[in-house]
Amino acid sequence: MTQVKIKHDCKLELNDVALRATPARIAVMKFLENTTTPVDVQMIKNYLDKQNVSSDAATVFRIMNIFTEKGITRQISFNEGKFRYELASREDHHHLICKNCGKVEDFSYCAIPALEKDIQKKKGFLVTSHALEFYGLCESCKDRQN
Amino acid sequence: MTQVKIKHDCKLELNDVALRATPARIAVMKFLENTTTPVDVQMIKNYLDKQNVSSDAATVFRIMNIFTEKGITRQISFNEGKFRYELASREDHHHLICKNCGKVEDFSYCAIPALEKDIQKKKGFLVTSHALEFYGLCESCKDRQN
DNA sequence: ATAGCATATGCAATAGATTTGCAAGTAGTA
DNA sequence: TACTACTTGCAAATCTATTGCATATGCTAT
Structure with missing residues (x-):
């Protein structure tokens, strides 16, 4: 069965x-x-x-x-x-975090990998991961002047 | 006195x-x-x-x-x-954090403000602050293969 | 399909970070 | 210098996260 x-x-x-x-x-x-x-x-x-x-x-x-x-x-x-x-x-994206309503949007941005290579060359620092978050107001909260 | x-x-x-x-x-x-x-x-x-x-x-x-x-x-x-x-x-700097020894180095990078404007235009999201940290191994920890 | 075992889980206790209530202390103003 | 509102210290409460241990269960080899 x-x-x-x-x-x-x-x-x-x-x-x-x-x-x-x-x-x-x-x-x-x-x-x-x-x-x-x-x-x-x-x-x-x-x-x-x-x-x-x-x-x-x-x-x-x-x-x-x-x-x-x-x-x-x-x-x-x-x-x-x-x-x-x-x-x-979920690679290569960062977050837009609304401080008013808490909504989180993804945001793609590919300049970081290039930057990591640069850091490695200039500082000798081996980057294994990174964090990039933007805080602010999303479109609707911003418009409500909240 | x-x-x-x-x-x-x-x-x-x-x-x-x-x-x-x-x-x-x-x-x-x-x-x-x-x-x-x-x-x-x-x-x-x-x-x-x-x-x-x-x-x-x-x-x-x-x-x-x-x-x-x-x-x-x-x-x-x-x-x-x-x-x-x-x-x-202490504006316009980010951090390189060694996961092995904990050392924190500053790292200047000025592309973020431009990116914020871009986010505002494309997403309507008003950026008020951001966080960017890089994790990895500093030069000496990296060399020690630690 | 099943036994055996190492891995996972549940529960309770613990640790560490942060917040809060309240009474007592103190900075800034008149 | 006195007054009042703001700050602090202390203890207790919250919240996030970790850990020990006994029990339960997934996985591998029968």
């Missing part, structure tokens, strides 16, 4: 980096694949709860730490006193 | 933004003026202790919050799970 099983999405990706494909990890990956803005641990936990995936904040922290170690995710800061995460595969 | 009093450095700067020039606030400003790398609350507290300026961590947090609100300092994150601060007057 064929039972509908958990689809093997993400399973191979996880196994590739020597991680077991647990329900929580799979759900977290799906969440990350379907969100356009970086999310924090609380948001991830809320999603898991809604999906009826048993979890615990400590587990989510552990998952995000190991995903980041394995290079699946990237840890970023919007200066909120906590971390956010996004898939590391 | 003329007594040596606390020099009025910083006093006017503080009063200008409607803040009282207290010993702790003055000492914090002096510390910030004399450090080249962004400092965290614990470092500030240590400095105040060494200077025999009575203080408390809660007070330092309050000082840094109000300094940041008033635009005296800038709050930045090196993804350490805590904030660092630097004088907002």
Whole structure:
């Protein structure tokens, strides 16, 4: 009797980096694949709860730490006193963060890689990653003079 | 009899933004003026202790919050799970943060203002501030293959 | 399909960063 | 110099993140 099983999405990706494909990890990956803005641990936990995936904040922290170690995710800061995460595969974009409504837009910009080479040559500093975020007011908040 | 009093450095700067020039606030400003790398609350507290300026961590947090609100300092994150601060007057520079030894170098780069104008035109997003940090290995850590 | 084992998770406790309430102290003004 | 509003110190509370340990489970080799 064929039972509908958990689809093997993400399973191979996880196994590739020597991680077991647990329900929580799979759900977290799906969440990350379907969100356009970086999310924090609380948001991830809320999603898991809604999906009826048993979890615990400590587990989510552990998952995000190991995903980041394995290079699946990237840890970023919007200066909120906590971390956010996004898939590391989303390369070459930066964030426009509205300080009024909190909306986050992506912004592509390709001058950074060239700059990194320059830094390496001039300063001898080997850049392995970078963070570039712009803070301000999005179009609608700006227009409302809010 | 003329007594040596606390020099009025910083006093006017503080009063200008409607803040009282207290010993702790003055000492914090002096510390910030004399450090080249962004400092965290614990470092500030240590400095105040060494200077025999009575203080408390809660007070330092309050000082840094109000300094940041008033635009005296800038709050930045090196993804350490805590904030660092630097004088907002130190414009147009970014940081090269060594992940091995923790050394922080400044790096000047002036393409960002132009980019901000571009963002405003293309996205309608009004940029009021930004964060750009590079992580990697400084020259000596890199050479030691550490 | 299943046993065995290393890895993951849940839960509770802990650590560290930051905030807050409140009473007491103090800078700036008249 | 006295007054008042702003600041501070202290303790307690929050919040983010980490850790220890016993239990549960994914994965590999039968």
